[in-house]
Amino acid sequence: QFAQYAEIVNFTLPNGTTRSGQVLEVMGAKAIVQVFEGTSGIDAKATTCEFTGDILRTPVSEDMLGRVFNGSAKPIDSGPPVMAEDFLDINGQPINPHGRIYPEEMIQTGISPIDVMNSIARGQKIPIFSAAGLPHNEIAAQICRQAGLVKKSKDVVDFHEDNFAIVFAAMGVNMETARFFKSDFEQNGSMENVCLFLNLANDPTIITPRLALTTAEFLAYQCEKHVLVILTDMSSYAEALREVSAAREEVPGRRGFPGYMYTDLATIYERAGRVEGRNGSITQIPILTMPNDAASPCFGVSQPLCPPTPDITHPIPDLTGFITEGQIYVDRQLHNRQIYPPINVLPSLSRLMKSAIGEGMTRKDHGDVSNQLYACYAIGKDVQAMKAVVGEEALSADDLLYLEFLHKFEKNFISQGPYENRSIFESLDIGWQLLRIFPKQLLKRIPESVLAEFYPREAK
Template identity: 85%
Template sequence: MFSSRNRQRAAAAEQRSASSVFPPTCCIFKPAEQKRVSVNAAFAPLSTQTVSSLAAYKTVSGVNGPLVILDQVKFPRYAEIVHLTLPDGTKRSGQVLEVTGSKAVVQVFEGTAGIDAKKTSCEFTGDILRTPVSEDMLGRVFNGSGKPIDRGPAVLAEDFLDIMGQPINPQCRIYPEEMIQTGISAIDGMNSIARGQKIPIFSAAGLPHNEIAAQICRQAGLVKKSKDVMDYSEDNFAIVFAAMGVNMETARFFKSDFEENGSMDNVCLFLNLANDPTIERIITPRLALTSAEYLAYQCEKHVLVILTDMSSYAEALREVSAAREEVPGRRGFPGYMYTDLATIYERAGRVEGRNGSITQIPILTMPNDDITHPIPDLTGYITEGQIYVDRQLHNRQIYPPINVLPSLSRLMKSAIGEGMTRRDHSDVSNQLYACYAIGKDVQAMKAVVGEEALTADDLLYLEFLTKFEKNFISQGAYENRSVFETLDIGWQLMRIFPKEMLKRIPQSTLAEFYPREAKH
């Protein structure tokens, strides 16, 4: 990165050189005196960098989709931030995507509508894209560019951070442990989420993933303190929620839901609407994650980041790739989409020497319910499991329609057990999985041979299947179950079977928990 000081030296050297002059369309101006800025200005820190002079160009040679092409640029730098001034005085921000000699391709975050190639002025700042961060961002609503849209007072920035984040030394990463409780039995009981894990929700059009996301935000927290749990504090938990490409109705739903249920105080909300520029979706998740990193590593909070909808993000990536005329990969998506998604997902985790953690739950909608589509396919490679929202369960009026069989949490083993949840958690989960899978097989067999041909054991599995979906998976949208209530419901269901049929649970655990009645 060409620093401000280096740019100053280069400019001075060029002025001394008789042979080197700026193009006739380029001028030099001095920015206003540095002031303390607030988060009210998107990318506010860019205007506060102490730069002796910024080069302004009127050399726009073309506009292609969200891209602006400039010629005769002195020392353009990759990822440098550019300020564009339109003929009517409107200001926009962009980032250099590609550099070829004195030619620069700039990606404009607010879209290119209204840009006049002959009259638009472009200023190269010599700095990268930074966002202002502060603990006061909790309880506030921002648009996809980081501007407050809740009519609240300005939030004074405590620091300005690069939105691309700092690479974490793998040696300093800590293995994700302990559990984040969502209050949803299908997740907490059978696909437990560890602090520092990244686990996506695979959904599809028409399924209630927005309602599930809102419920997780309302209910999520650290496991409540009990004789089994060592670490719990309300003040230690925060949620960063980023919505990309959502319509006005969905945005209003999230905002009002958080405010009405009192969870807004712990939530930092970023909303990129469907009518906002598509290109803005490229930076929205990065702004959210930069805020989360500040809360986790500077304020030492356990942060849950929910990103919806990553499919909108991937389509924005495809749009930029098409505008740059890059060779497309599968279904028109760029070949580097795997790497690009990894730059978002891999920002989850825990770091040695810091008490905070970042847990990610990205939500994506699978086109045509196709789990082999490039977006869910590549996401599954990067993340540590998935939670699968099922259309058949939804059609049967089961909420939340989470199918536990294709769902998986690879780090569940480190999030549960004695000292974190309860010592029977792993055994209960394994036995419920086994019984549900056998019940599904019996249900398929019943459709072929009829109920009369089934054995007594088969009928028990069918009874379990029905009650499991009705009592365990199904729960109210405002029903918050603790992990201990979830385990008690699991034991209640397993009492359908005699002890001898529960082969996944050790005898010592059976002796302790099987005779108990569920707590009410």
């Protein structure tokens, strides 16, 4: 029997240890095999290999909740082995587009700039674009702690769902990050609903996101749970993909990444959503770190006017933004001013927000408040840049209002505590408090009927 493409191979080393690999290429009677655990220490003459004749499958079970696994789905929490209910292909099954349900239920995260201006729908895939040294891990942990469903046609938020689960895959992270997430889940009592895959910087990265998503699909579509999948750091995964591509001597694409990276990332990100006939859902929040934010893009311009920005045109965030339904942008300038969470709402986006907000879902003024806050913040940024050139004395009365709004928006709306859980209705009320800085005639994005109901100070 000849080797087959994508077949799994088991290696037995002379000292008795076993490793596994996958067939990448078949040439007549020879096969090229990628060893998942690395090839160091393998003696080509004394090592035996067995071709299994099957693709890579992972054991899955509802008992995986509350457990900690390594990047190869082996338990590392000193607990017993998991009794498998099923063995599933780690590449999953493609979802028929006709069988998908459009996401229309808003998930409340308790974080104002996300809930009001970049609302996340259940079944959405939305990444966090961050950079080295920014608190993206703290934001992800806060979302895990506080996530709840805003009920349709009711002004209530449901946090106590028995069928809510989190699958967390950490790829290429250091021990400190792994310990942070594990202790955070244990301290807030949610560990029994979390399946944790900890793939450290010295472990292989390639299969971890697929193992995590296969587990999530089992929990969502067979156990009918609502699963939140967090993948960090997708930049580590993409760089591992580049290493494998270089080892196979493939023709490189932009910045050395393989030409098929878009397709490969899509096979991960597209495994989110809702399916007809199943009550479960998979909401995906991948985290990636953008490189090159140490150097300023503007040579000869003073630092306040042109601060360094991460490279959002890098292939990893660029292709991720194409595939996913928006992005949440974590900003270094806000972080340097001690604002937490440092979410810059201007480059942030949620493409499915329009279907998950409004009357009957959140509140009828939600969309209008979001648009007006965006407009006022953008004008405030322009005024701030103009003030740096011409000075505050040259600004008009309206310009000074926008400048006041800018500072209060960042201080009162964006900034909040890591354990502060604001309901969507509290966040909208804070938005109205800020908009009352302006006279009614400057609020051009809000209809008269909504202004009449919500603009007066006694309005609720």
